Amino acid sequence: MYANMKQHLQAELKAIDEAGLYKNERIIVTPQSAEIKVESGQQVLNFCANNYLGLSDHPELIKAAKKALDERGYGMSSVRFICGTQDYHKKLEKTISEFFHTDDTILYASCFDANGGLFEPLFTADDAIVSDSLNHASIIDGVRLCKAKRYRYANADMADLEEKLKEAQAQRFRVIITDGVFSMDGNVAPMDRIMELAKKYDALVMVDESHSAGVVGKTGRGVTELYGILGQVDAITGTLGKAFGGAIGGFTTGRQEIIDMLRQRSRPYLFSNSIPPLVAAAGVRAFQLLQESNQLQDKLHENVDYFIGKMKGAGFEIKPTESAICAVMLYDARLSQEFADALLEEGIYVTGFFYPVVPKGEARIRVQLSSGHEREHLDKAINAFIKVGKEMKVIE
Numbered sequence: 370m371y372a373n374m375k376q377h378l379q380a381e382l383k384a385i386d387e388a389g390l391y392k393n394e395r396i397i398v399t400p401q402s403a404e405i406k407v408e409s410g411q412q413v414l415n416f417c418a419n420n421y422l423g424l425s426d427h428p429e430l431i432k433a434a435k436k437a438l439d440e441r442g443y444g445m446s447s448v449r450f451i452c453g454t455q456d457y458h459k460k461l462e463k464t465i466s467e468f469f470h471t472d473d474t475i476l477y478a479s480c481f482d483a484n485g486g487l488f489e490p491l492f493t494a495d496d497a498i499v500s501d502s503l504n505h506a507s508i509i510d511g512v513r514l515c516k517a518k519r520y521r522y523a524n525a526d527m528a529d530l531e532e533k534l535k536e537a538q539a540q541r542f543r544v545i546i547t548d549g550v551f552s553m554d555g556n557v558a559p560m561d562r563i564m565e566l567a568k569k570y571d572a573l574v575m576v577d578e579s580h581s582a583g584v585v586g587k588t589g590r591g592v593t594e595l596y597g598i599l600g601q602v603d604a605i606t607g608t609l610g611k612a613f614g615g616a617i618g619g620f621t622t623g624r625q626e627i628i629d630m631l632r633q634r635s636r637p638y639l640f641s642n643s644i645p646p647l648v649a650a651a652g653v654r655a656f657q658l659l660q661e662s663n664q665l666q667d668k669l670h671e672n673v674d675y676f677i678g679k680m681k682g683a684g685f686e687i688k689p690t691e692s693a694i695c696a697v698m699l700y701d702a703r704l705s706q707e708f709a710d711a712l713l714e715e716g717i718y719v720t721g722f723f724y725p726v727v728p729k730g731e732a733r734i735r736v737q738l739s740s741g742h743e744r745e746h747l748d749k750a751i752n753a754f755i756k757v758g759k760e761m762k763v764i765e
C-alpha cells in the first residue's frame with residue numbers, strides 16, 4: 370500500500386534538496402550555551418539560539434527544576450482541568466501576570482498552542498481578525514481555525530492597517546494581532562500607532578511577545594514596556610522556550626474574561642497535557658531572576674549595542690533592529706550560505722537565511738545575541754565576520 374506514497378515522497382524530498390531547501394540538523398553534545406560542542410567534536414560559539422538571557426543552562430533554573438523534580442515528580446499525566454494542576458502551575462501563572470501587569474495567565478504546552486487556541490474560543494463569523502503579514506506561523510494557523518473574517522496588512526504598515534480596519538467596520542468585534550518583534554529583521558511592531566488605530570476603529574489588540582519578552586524594553590517586559598503601554602493590550606502570547614530558560618511551554622496573559630474563556634474553551638488547553646512541574650518551577654525562577662535584578666537585561670542590551678556598533682564600524686550593513694536579532698545583510702542567497710559555512714570554520718555558529726524564508730534578493734546572516742555572551746565571545750565573532758567579509762569582498 371505504501372509503494373506509491375513512497376515514490377511520491379521521495380520525489381518531493383529530492384525536489385526540496387535540489388532547491389537547496391533541505392533542512393539538516395547539527396547535533397550538539399553539550400548544554401545549550403554560548404560555547405557549545407557539536408558531534409564532530411568542534412567547539413563553537415553559538416550565535417543562533419533564542420537563549421537571549423543565557424538561562425538555558427543557568428544554575429538557578431537547574432536548581433529550581435531539580436527541587437521540583439524531587440518534590441513533585443516527573444509528569445502530570447493529565448490535562449489541567451482534570452488533575453493536571455499543581456501549585457507550581459498556579460504560581461507560574463501568577464508570576465507571569467505580575468511580570469506583564471495583566472489580570473491573569475493561562476499556560477499551554479507551547480506558544481504554538483497558545484496561538485492555536487487563542488482565536489476560535491473568542492471570535493465567530495461575525496468578527497474580524499486583522500493580522501500582520503509577517504506574523505508567526507502559529508498565529509496564521511490559529512487564525513485559520515477560527516471562522517472570523519480575515520484581513521492581512523503589510524508588515525508594520527500602518528496605512529494598510531487603517532485601510533483594513535475601515536473595511537472591517539461592519540463586523541461585531543475587530544482584533545489586531547501582531548508579533549512584538551519580527552524574527553527575520555528584528556524590527557518591533559509600531560505599538561503606539563497600533564493603539565491609536567485600535568482606539569479610532571474600535572478594535573482589540575493582541576501581541577505575541579515570543580521574541581520580545583525578556584529582551585525588549587528596559588526591564589525586558591517586551592514591546593508594551595518599550596511603548597509605555599504595559600497592561601493596556603487585551604492579550605499577550607509568549608513562550609518559555611526562548612528567553613525564559615528555553616525548555617518548553619507557552620502562555621496567554623491578559624484580560625480576566627479572556628483568560629477565563631480560554632480555560633473553558635481553548636482546545637490545546639483542554640485536550641493537551643500540562644507542562645511538567647519541573648518546567649513550571651524553573652519558569653517561576655526565570656521570571657523571578659528578571660524581577661530581582663536588571664543585570665541580565667542590561668548585559669543583553671550592552672552586548673547588542675557593542676556588536677552592532679563594531680559591525681557597522683567595520684562596514685557591514687545591519688537591518689534596523691530594536692531586539693537581540695541582528696540581520697547582517699548580504700543579499701545574495703549563495704553568498705549567505707558560503708559566508709555562514711566560512712564562519713563555522715572560524716568557530717562561529719550562525720545561520721544564513723534566504724528566499725523563501727526572507728524576500729528574494731534579501732539574503733542575510735541572522736545573529737542572535739545573548740547575555741550569555743561575554744565580551745571575548747563578541748570580539749571573536751566580530752573578528753571572524755571581518756576576516757570572512759574581507760575574503761568574500763563584502764567589506765573593504
Ligand SMILES: *Cc1c(COP(=O)(O)O)cnc(C)c1O
Pocket residue numbers: 478479480481482484505507548552577578579580607608609610617618619
Ligand atoms: C518561537 C515563536 C513561537 C513558538 O513558540 P513555542 O513555544 O516554541 O511553540 C510563537 N510565536 C512567535 C512569534 C515565536 O517567535
